[in-house]
Amino acid sequence: MTLDKPALLQKYEEFKAKKLKLNIERGQPSDANFDLSNPMLTIITEKDVISKSGFDLRNYPGGPLGLPEAREFFSSILEVSPEETIVGNNASLEMLTELLMIFLIHGNRNSSKPWIEYKPPKMIVTVPGYDRHFKLLQTLGFEMIQVNMTSQGPDIDAIEKIAAEDETVKGLLFVPTYSNPTGDVVADEAVDRLASMKTKAVDFSIFGDDAYCIHHIYDNQKRPKNLLKACKEAGNPDRAIILSSTSKITFAGAGVGFIGLSAENVKFLNTHLSAHFITPNKIEQYRNVKFIQNYPGGIDQLMKDHAKILRPKYELVNQVLTEQLGESDLANWTKPKGGYFISLNTKYPVADRVVDLVKSLGVALTPAGATYPFGKDPANSNIRIAPTRPPLEELRPAIEVLALCIQIASWEYGNKNKIVN
Numbered sequence: 001m002t003l004d005k006p007a008l009l010q011k012y013e014e015f016k017a018k019k020l021k022l023n024i025e026r027g028q029p030s031d032a033n034f035d036l037s038n039p040m041l042t043i044i045t046e047k048d049v050i051s052k053s054g055f056d057l058r059n060y061p062g063g064p065l066g067l068p069e070a071r072e073f074f075s076s077i078l079e080v081s082p083e084e085t086i087v088g089n090n091a092s093l094e095m096l097t098e099l100l101m102i103f104l105i106h107g108n109r110n111s112s113k114p115w116i117e118y119k120p121p122k123m124i125v126t127v128p129g130y131d132r133h134f135k136l137l138q139t140l141g142f143e144m145i146q147v148n149m150t151s152q153g154p155d156i157d158a159i160e161k162i163a164a165e166d167e168t169v170k171g172l173l174f175v176p177t178y179s180n181p182t183g184d185v186v187a188d189e190a191v192d193r194l195a196s197m198k199t200k201a202v203d204f205s206i207f208g209d210d211a212y213c214i215h216h217i218y219d220n221q222k223r224p225k226n227l228l229k230a231c232k233e234a235g236n237p238d239r240a241i242i243l244s245s246t247s248k249i250t251f252a253g254a255g256v257g258f259i260g261l262s263a264e265n266v267k268f269l270n271t272h273l274s275a276h277f278i279t280p281n282k283i284e285q286y287r288n289v290k291f292i293q294n295y296p297g298g299i300d301q302l303m304k305d306h307a308k309i310l311r312p313k314y315e316l317v318n319q320v321l322t323e324q325l326g327e328s329d330l331a332n333w334t335k336p337k338g339g340y341f342i343s344l345n346t347k348y349p350v351a352d353r354v355v356d357l358v359k360s361l362g363v364a365l366t367p368a369g370a371t372y373p374f375g376k377d378p379a380n381s382n383i384r385i386a387p388t389r390p391p392l393e394e395l396r397p398a399i400e401v402l403a404l405c406i407q408i409a410s411w412e413y414g415n416k417n418k419i420v421n
């Protein structure tokens with residue numbers, strides 16, 4: 001593809017004149033996705049206040065591990081048992097934070113001392129990855145060791161080496177299914193190796209943030225091997241901690257988070273959690289369970305109905321990028337089968353320039369570098385696209401703008417000259 005300066009500038013000016021105000025920045029469901037769950041708003045009635053398990057949803061008793069009905073239901077999503085499940089409040093990120101803080105202050109059940117006493121404790125993270133993971137680990141004082149996310153999952157050769165050598169490396173945090181932002185899914189072989197690898201730290205923990213474990217956008221997708229089961233089989237049952245939530249099943253930030261971990265870990269955490277609070281919000285837990293169980297076709301159909309809304313958006317992004325950039329090698333991008341993101345890499349180190357140009361045309365995009373710890377992408381090439389929130393008619397111009405800005409930034413890089421000042 002030959003890039004022609006006057007033609008690029010003309011296209012830029014045409015988009016400028018449109019005074020666009022579009023957003024492909026954050027991974028949020030669209031209103032159409034939320035609307036599927038609107039009946040949940042009124043599904044609880046006075047008849048429900050005493051749950052089937054006998055707890056009064058309005059009152060404290062029940063303990064910190066979650067309503068039995070909720071532990072039963074959400075354990076099935078995680079493919080673990082209810083005894084291996086804790087159901088909490090509205091965010092899996094908050095549950096992750098609470099766990100990390102407990103481990104920092106007390107260590108986990110296999111630790112000889114609190115993690116905070118390692119100066120600093122280290123956590124392996126995958127890149128490109130989720131900006132909120134990086135911010136959280138940074139805030140809590142973890143040193144982050146970066147390994148690449150690959151189409152087979154985290155770079156397992158690198159992880160085995162790092163984990164085997166250093167006792168201060170306390171764990172791995174990654175997204176096993178439809179990773180944020182690449183959409184990669186961990187291969188079964190990688191799961192087995194993570195579960196069985198030798199670690200210098202006896203309290204090494206793998207935090208699998210499985211926010212998208214059932215978020216397929218195409219039918220008949222096989223889930224990766226379950227990390228907790230693999231860890232049990234390998235004789236390291238306490239190693240795996242799987243986290244998820246209803247944020248992209250029902251309402252974002254207004255549902256329930258849940259985690260899967262060994263029954264012994266559940267007992268260990270019960271002691272700590274019961275010192276922190278009396279009960280999670282059992283009304284919200286019951287409401288989500290009742291709504292999803294009563295959804296025609298259950299959880300499978302609900303996720304298929306979400307997919308019906310999301311699939312055309314992913315296909316549109318791929319179509320527009322292929323149309324605009326396909327003949328060139330100015331960028332490559334992922335074609336996920338699920339999750340909430342698409343990851344794009346520019347050929348040249350121009351991601352920051354692309355994001356600035358896109359912004360100048362009224363399109364909000366995740367800041368360049370956000371997919372790396374401290375916002376620093378060493379190649380300055382990764383751009384996260386969040387296609388889920390805008391309707392199709394807004395998504396098309398947003399991606400056209402992105403493609404144009406990749407062309408402009410690439411021309412500028414090659415010619416050491418600016419097209420747009």
Ligand code: PLP
Nearest residue numbers: 027091092093180211245247253
């Ligand atoms: N984990 C990942 C990988 C995400 O992409 C997101 C949201 O984008 C979250 C967690 C947030 O989940 P929650 O709302 O349960 O905190």
